Amino acid sequence: MTIRHPVILLAYSLVILSLLLVVNCSSSEEFSGFSYDPEGVTITTDKEIQPQHKRRIGVNKGSIWISNEFAGARMNDFYQVNDTLYRVLIEPENHPVNNSPWYAFKIWSDSSKTVDLQLTYKHGKHRYIPKLSHDGRNWQRIDSAKVRTDTTAGTATLTLHIDTEPLWVAAQEILTGKKYNQWADSLASKPWVTIDTVGYSHQHRPIYKMLIGQADSSQPQGVVIITGRQHPPEVTGGIASQIFINELASEKPLASQFRKEFEVWAYPLANPDGVQQGHWRHNAGGVDLNRDWINFNQPETQEIRDDLLPLKRDSLRKVYYGIDFHSTDENIFYPINREIDTFPQDFTFQWIDSLKKAFPDYPVDVEAFDTSSPITKNWVYRTFGADGVTYELNDEANRDSLRTVTQQSAHIIMRQLLEEKKKRK
Numbered sequence: 085m086t087i088r089h090p091v092i093l094l095a096y097s098l099v100i101l102s103l104l105l106v107v108n109c110s111s112s113e114e115f116s117g118f119s120y121d122p123e124g125v126t127i128t129t130d131k132e133i134q135p136q137h138k139r140r141i142g143v144n145k146g147s148i149w150i151s152n153e154f155a156g157a158r159m160n161d162f163y164q165v166n167d168t169l170y171r172v173l174i175e176p177e178n179h180p181v182n183n184s185p186w187y188a189f190k191i192w193s194d195s196s197k198t199v200d201l202q203l204t205y206k207h208g209k210h211r212y213i214p215k216l217s218h219d220g221r222n223w224q225r226i227d228s229a230k231v232r233t234d235t236t237a238g239t240a241t242l243t244l245h246i247d248t249e250p251l252w253v254a255a256q257e258i259l260t261g262k263k264y265n266q267w268a269d270s271l272a273s274k275p276w277v278t279i280d281t282v283g284y285s286h287q288h289r290p291i292y293k294m295l296i297g298q299a300d301s302s303q304p305q306g307v308v309i310i311t312g313r314q315h316p317p318e319v320t321g322g323i324a325s326q327i328f329i330n331e332l333a334s335e336k337p338l339a340s341q342f343r344k345e346f347e348v349w350a351y352p353l354a355n356p357d358g359v360q361q362g363h364w365r366h367n368a369g370g371v372d373l374n375r376d377w378i379n380f381n382q383p384e385t386q387e388i389r390d391d392l393l394p395l396k397r398d399s400l401r402k403v404y405y406g407i408d409f410h411s412t413d414e415n416i417f418y419p420i421n422r423e424i425d426t427f428p429q430d431f432t433f434q435w436i437d438s439l440k441k442a443f444p445d446y447p448v449d450v451e452a453f454d455t456s457s458p459i460t461k462n463w464v465y466r467t468f469g470a471d472g473v474t475y476e477l478n479d480e481a482n483r484d485s486l487r488t489v490t491q492q493s494a495h496i497i498m499r500q501l502l503e504e505k506k507k508r509k
C-alpha cells in the first residue's frame with residue numbers, strides 16, 4: 085500500500101508515534117507483580133490478617149475429631165456432609181493471596197473406620213498432594229488411588245483410614261521453628277558456626293542468623309548470603325536450604341578450604357510467624373515478604389537488610405553471591421539476565437551448566453529476569469553488585485534426589501567461588 089496524501093501520511097505517522105509511546109511507557113512502568121501474584125502485592129505496609137481459631141472439632145456425635153492445635157497447622161472448619169463424607173474448610177491468612185493453599189491438621193475417631201474427607205478452600209484451589217504421618221516426623225505422600233481432585237471446584241477428596249491414634253494430614257511435611265532450632269543447635273556445636281539473633285518478627289519470634297566461616301579476620305574474605313522460607317508452604321526449599329548449608333558447614337576438605345576464603349551469612353527462617361501459623365504466603369503483617377525488598381515495610385526484611393548493610397563499608401569483606409530458597413511446581417532457577425553486569429559475571433549460568441552435566445536426567449528449568457522486582461536476590465544485586473539466584477525446588481520433588489542434587493550444587497558453587505576468589509588475588 086502506498087500513501088500519497090500528506091494528511092493521511094501525517095495521520096499514520098501520529099498513530100505509529102503514539103503506539104511507540106504506549107510501548108515505551110509500559111516497559112518503563114514500575115514492577116507491580118509477577119503473573120501469578122495477586123493485585124497490590126507490592127504494597128507492603130501491614131494488611132489485616134484473620135487469626136486462625138485454634139481448636140478441636142468433633143462431629144457425628146463426637147465420633148470423629150479434627151484439630152489444628154499444633155505449630156504449622158491450618159484448618160478453619162470441619163463438617164459432616166453425610167454418613168461417609170466429611171468436609172474440611174481451609175482459609176488463607178488474608179487475601180488476595182497466591183494460590184499456595186497450605187493445610188495441616190490431625191484427625192482421629194473413636195473407632196477404626198474409613199472416611200472420605202473433602203478439602204475445600206476459600207480464596208484458593210487445591211494444589212498440594214497430601215502427606216500423611218502417624219507421629220508428625222515421618223511422612224508419606226498419600227497413595228494416588230486415595231485422592232480424587234476436582235480441578236473445576238478446586239477441591240480434593242481423600243479416602244482415609246482413621247482410628248483412635250491421630251493421623252496427621254498436611255500439604256507438606258511439617259518443618260516449623262522448633263525443627264529449625266534443633267538443626268541450628270546441632271550445627272552450632274561446630275566451632276566455625278555461630279548463631280545470632282538479628283531482630284524479631286511481628287509476633288516477636290527471633291530472626292536467626294547463621295554465620296559460618298573460619299577465615300583469618302585480617303585477610304580479605306568473600307561473603308555468600310543465604311535466605312530461606314519467606315513463603316511458609318515452601319518446605320522443599322526449606323529442606324534444600326538446610327542441606328545446602330550443612331554442606332558449607334561440613335568437615336569435608338572442600339568445605340574447610342571454602343570457609344578459609346568465604347563467610348556465609350544465612351537467614352534460613354525469614355518468616356517464622358507465617359511458618360508457625362500455617363500461613364499460605366504472608367508474614368503476620370499480611371504481606372508477601374519477597375515483595376518488600378525495596379520498600380522494607382516489614383520488620384523481618386528490615387532486620388535482615390540492616391544486618392547485611394555494614395558489609396557495604398567493610399573493606400575486608402566482599403559479597404560474591406546471594407541464594408534465596410523457595411519452592412514451586414517445578415525445579416527452576418531464576419538467575420539475573422545475562423546482559424546485566426554482576427560480580428562475579430555469569431556465575432549462576434556457569435554453575436547451573438555444571439549441575440546439568442552432573443545430573444543430565446534431573447529436570448531443571450532456568451528463567452532469567454531483570455532486576456526490577458522487589459525480591460531478595462535483586463536487593464543483593466542492587467546493594468552489592470553481586471550475582472544471585474532464586475533457587476526453587478519442586479513441591480513434589482523426590483526428597484532423596486533433592487538431597488543429592490542440592491549437595492552437588494553446594495559443591496559446585498563452593499568450587500566456583502574459590503576459583504573466582506583466586507582470580508582476584
Ligand SMILES: [Zn+2]
Nearest residue numbers: 315318410411
Ligand atoms: Zn517462594
